[in-house]
Amino acid sequence: MAARVKEHWPLLGLMLLTTLIAQVHFLGAEVVSREVTTALVNLVLVVGLYIFIGNSGVFSFGHISFMAIGAYTTAILVIPLSIKPYILPNLPGFLADAHLAFVPATIIAGLVAAVFAAIIAVPLMRLSGLTAALATFAVLVIVFVVADNWETFTGGASGLANVPTQTGVYDALAWALVALVVAYAFQRTRWALKLRASREDEPAARAVGIGVTLERTIAFVLGAFLAGVGGSLFAQFLGAFTAQAFFLNITFLTLMMLIVGGFTSLAGAVIGTIFISALSALLIRVEDGVDIVGLHLQATRGLREVILALIMLLVLILRPRGITGGREIRWPFRSAQPTVGRS
Amino acid sequence: MEALIQNIINALSLSSLYALIALGMAIIFGIMRLMNFAQGDFIMVGGYAIVILADLPWPLKVLATLLVVVALALAVERLAFRPVRDSDPATLLVTSFAVAFLLQNLALIIFGSLAKATTLSPFLLEVWRIGDLAVPKRDVVMIITTLLLLAGLVAFLDRTATGVQMRAASEDFRMTQLLGVNANKIVASAFAVSGLLAAVAGLFLVSTTGTVSWNMGLNPLLVGFIASVIGGLGSLRGAVLGGFALGTITVMLQAYLPLELRPYRDAFAYSAVLLILLLRPEGLIVERTAKERV
Amino acid sequence: MLRIDELTVRYGPIAALHGISLEVNEGEVVGLIGPNGAGKSTTLNTIVGLIKPASGSITFDGRSIVGQVPAKIARSGIALVPEGRRIFGRLTVAENLQLGAAVRKDRAQVAEDLERTLDLFGVLRTYYSQPADRLSGGEQQQLAIARALLGRPRLLLLDEPSLGLAPIIVDLVFDVLAELKRDGVTILLVEQVAARTAEFADRSYVLRTGRIALSGTRDELDGKADFAHAYLGALDEV
Numbered sequence: 001m002a003a004r005v006k007e008h009w010p011l012l013g014l015m016l017l018t019t020l021i022a023q024v025h026f027l028g029a030e031v032v033s034r035e036v037t038t039a040l041v042n043l044v045l046v047v048g049l050y051i052f053i054g055n056s057g058v059f060s061f062g063h064i065s066f067m068a069i070g071a072y073t074t075a076i077l078v079i080p081l082s083i084k085p086y087i088l089p090n091l092p093g094f095l096a097d098a099h100l101a102f103v104p105a106t107i108i109a110g111l112v113a114a115v116f117a118a119i120i121a122v123p124l125m126r127l128s129g130l131t132a133a134l135a136t137f138a139v140l141v142i143v144f145v146v147a148d149n150w151e152t153f154t155g156g157a158s159g160l161a162n163v164p165t166q167t168g169v170y171d172a173l174a175w176a177l178v179a180l181v182v183a184y185a186f187q188r189t190r191w192a193l194k195l196r197a198s199r200e201d202e203p204a205a206r207a208v209g210i211g212v213t214l215e216r217t218i219a220f221v222l223g224a225f226l227a228g229v230g231g232s233l234f235a236q237f238l239g240a241f242t243a244q245a246f247f248l249n250i251t252f253l254t255l256m257m258l259i260v261g262g263f264t265s266l267a268g269a270v271i272g273t274i275f276i277s278a279l280s281a282l283l284i285r286v287e288d289g290v291d292i293v294g295l296h297l298q299a300t301r302g303l304r305e306v307i308l309a310l311i312m313l314l315v316l317i318l319r320p321r322g323i324t325g326g327r328e329i330r331w332p333f334r335s336a337q338p339t340v341g342r343s
Numbered sequence: 344m345e346a347l348i349q350n351i352i353n354a355l356s357l358s359s360l361y362a363l364i365a366l367g368m369a370i371i372f373g374i375m376r377l378m379n380f381a382q383g384d385f386i387m388v389g390g391y392a393i394v395i396l397a398d399l400p401w402p403l404k405v406l407a408t409l410l411v412v413v414a415l416a417l418a419v420e421r422l423a424f425r426p427v428r429d430s431d432p433a434t435l436l437v438t439s440f441a442v443a444f445l446l447q448n449l450a451l452i453i454f455g456s457l458a459k460a461t462t463l464s465p466f467l468l469e470v471w472r473i474g475d476l477a478v479p480k481r482d483v484v485m486i487i488t489t490l491l492l493l494a495g496l497v498a499f500l501d502r503t504a505t506g507v508q509m510r511a512a513s514e515d516f517r518m519t520q521l522l523g524v525n526a527n528k529i530v531a532s533a534f535a536v537s538g539l540l541a542a543v544a545g546l547f548l549v550s551t552t553g554t555v556s557w558n559m560g561l562n563p564l565l566v567g568f569i570a571s572v573i574g575g576l577g578s579l580r581g582a583v584l585g586g587f588a589l590g591t592i593t594v595m596l597q598a599y600l601p602l603e604l605r606p607y608r609d610a611f612a613y614s615a616v617l618l619i620l621l622l623r624p625e626g627l628i629v630e631r632t633a634k635e636r637v
Numbered sequence: 638m639l640r641i642d643e644l645t646v647r648y649g650p651i652a653a654l655h656g657i658s659l660e661v662n663e664g665e666v667v668g669l670i671g672p673n674g675a676g677k678s679t680t681l682n683t684i685v686g687l688i689k690p691a692s693g694s695i696t697f698d699g700r701s702i703v704g705q706v707p708a709k710i711a712r713s714g715i716a717l718v719p720e721g722r723r724i725f726g727r728l729t730v731a732e733n734l735q736l737g738a739a740v741r742k743d744r745a746q747v748a749e750d751l752e753r754t755l756d757l758f759g760v761l762r763t764y765y766s767q768p769a770d771r772l773s774g775g776e777q778q779q780l781a782i783a784r785a786l787l788g789r790p791r792l793l794l795l796d797e798p799s800l801g802l803a804p805i806i807v808d809l810v811f812d813v814l815a816e817l818k819r820d821g822v823t824i825l826l827v828e829q830v831a832a833r834t835a836e837f838a839d840r841s842y843v844l845r846t847g848r849i850a851l852s853g854t855r856d857e858l859d860g861k862a863d864f865a866h867a868y869l870g871a872l873d874e875v
Contacts, residue, residue: 142613248561
């Protein structure tokens with residue numbers, strides 16, 4: 001038993017850490033609880049991003065489009081039937097009549113996002129490096145423009161409201177833990193090992209006959225599923241949103257969490273998310289105005305983003321492998337055999 | 344007939360703007376393989392320079408804007424991009440993303456979230472009347488300026504040692520360095536030229552819209568991105584032609600697309616980008632490829 | 638002039654060079670011979686600063702050049718004619734040559750050298766204003782050599798200049814090298830064509846799987862038992 005715990009400590013440790021940190025919501029007021037939930041939802045998104053980027057080494061700017069798909073799918077499925085005809089009057093019949101509970105709606109949101117990802121993966125995953133990154137960026141913009149205009153399903157530029165707000169701290173925590181398990185299980189598969197080999201040196205991997213299109217697709221779709229789930233949680237947390245919520249800001253924020261933590265390890269995804277979320281929560285209090293030893297500090301809107309962007313730049317320049325150095329966490333106690341960190 | 348001519352003039356002036364934006368991105372991409380997501384925000388900073396200097400006579404405003412944006416481009420190169428220059432292109436892309444985010448939010452802090460109205464010179468708002476045709480002086484100035492700028496750039500790239508070194512670097516940066524050419528000098532030159540183009544694009548954009556805001560860089564960025572993909576990443580000629588193609592298509596779609604489809608104009612443009620990346624990653628406008636006689 | 642001591646280069650966990658040592662003296666032509674994957678290109682790329690060695694030293698005129706950027710090493714007087722030539726195809730022949738002289742300030746002397754170079758490589762004069770990608774492989778190789786020479790290097794490194802060229806063009810390339818040798822240019826010539834290189838060079842090193850297997854003048858290599866002959870002969874047949 002102890003040996004198993006030790007073996008899977010890179011996962012169990014992170015689950016423990018996440019669970020403990022989530023308990024911060026007991027300490028504060030409503031606002032802290034909301035911040036914890038937001039951080040956990042972001043963790044689901046970042047872990048989704050990590051599954052693809054961390055294993056394949058290919059940057060995706062398009063994962064937030066899967067989040068958008070998850071959010072809109074959820075809204076269509078959970079907005080109460082009594083209001084739905086007024087919000088989305090032109091929905092096709094079966095969707096107009098659909099009404100699901102929290103868990104099935106969340107899972108279906110993830111699945112719809114995954115199916116979308118699987119379709120676009122067919123052409124996209126053959127691309128590599130920069131071309132792939134630019135192509136995923138194009139996907140992000142396309143999904144944004146469509147979401148911003150397609151009134152039938154998305155409410156157009158005015159967005160959607162009246163989504164039941166049913167994502168609580170523990171719902172978000174449960175999904176965050178699921179995301180961690182999925183990511184950990186995936187990175188131990190042969191697919192992921194092959195991807196990681198190709199990440200280190202793609203030409204060399206191709207030279208010895210390691211083609212990774214299939215493996216990339218699997219990671220892409222799996223990551224999209226979690227992004228869809230994250231979008232669903234997001235929708236059921238805020239209750240109302242517009243397409244703007246799924247564009248450059250959140251793309252940057254999630255990418256930053258992953259990179260600051262260290263994008264090649266699951267620990268990096270978790271620690272980056274916690275670090276940026278905590279910092280963000282701190283800075284937002286400065287923006288609102290705080291009293292520190294008799295001094296009233298108040299900053300204008302934008303300060304938080306400026307500081308986050310500076311941190312991101314510093315990490316890219318000084319510590320490109322992130323806070324964790326791209327390694328998994330280690331068993332913290334003395335053991336006879338030293339455990340070897342996997343990068 | 345008048346409507347068509349009017350649209351053509353519109354298309355030409357918008358294309359001029361787009362070509363400069365795309366060219367500014369292509370020059371950097373060619374040498375560093377960096378798709379600079381902060382290019383639109385260089386333009387935004389130029390816009391605020393015009394706002395701040397509103398009381399100066401227009402030649403000084405133009406000059407100051409050029410200086411400010413070129414200095415910004417050089418500073419960003421030195422502080423953000425040089426330290427990560429040897430990283431993979433995706434890391435460079437993320438870095439430029441962070442720079443863009445930084446510049447936007449700095450502008451938000453300093454100037455607030457409301458757009459500021461400004462103008463370069465009242466002269467640009469006037470029109471020449473030729474029969475039923477109203478030709479905005481602004482459009483004429485933009486088209487002529489662009490042509491002059493392109494001619495100047497061609498002369499610089501063809502006739503000066505630095506220009507030749509920049510062209511060489513965009514073909515094979517490593518080899519250029521092996522010949523003893525200082526890599527920092529070449530990259531800084533590329534950023535200076537790119538900043539100059541961004542500044543002029545900023546002048547055009549502000550003259551056209553009359554407003555400056557912290558998030559005005561997004562559209563130019565997307566435009567530059569599409570145009571340089573259409574033209575072939577890193578190809579200068581391609582970027583100019585891509586800019587002209589995009590500007591013309593945009594005006595014509597706006598004028599002639601059925602009303603209910605117009606909101607999706609950008610979605611069409613990006614789908615085209617995806618198709619090009621997938622099918623012809625070298626762009627639609629292919630430069631002469633290396634062919635060997637045996 | 639150039640001295641390499643115990644140079645080790647790794648690509649990840651794999652060592653490409655295991656502590657090689659070699660020396661090139663002023664005015665000498667030195668051959669570096671070996672089969673594919675022996676580490677020849679790695680050696681040259683490490684000298685010019687494209688690859689950072691894991692350990693060992695490289696000195697040029699007694700000063701260490703390890704860790705310097707490629708442009709600085711080039712400016713100190715080392716020119717590389719790289720594998721695959723790497724001419725700038727979209728630039729004209731003239732511009733390619735101009736880039737070769739990019740490091741120099743003595744404009745009058747450059748113009749003179751340019752004339753001499755064009756006399757040496759007549760074909761480059763013919764295509765002077767044409768884009769370089771119009772040249773044939775052999776002509777491109779001449780351009781690559783001419784470009785390197787215009788930097789007035791004190792040491793010229795050539796990475797398999799005969800690779801992929803028709804035999805008659807290879808003769809031409811070696812003629813050019815002979816001319817340079819007469820002019821007293823110091824050359825480190827990397828080749829797979831073993832016998833001819835050993836014949837041409839004053840001294841040669843034979844590199845095998847990242848180690849120096851043999852070294853010496855042509856006569857010494859000839860004298861070094863049948864092994865050398867067999868090995869060199871076998872190489873040429875590959």
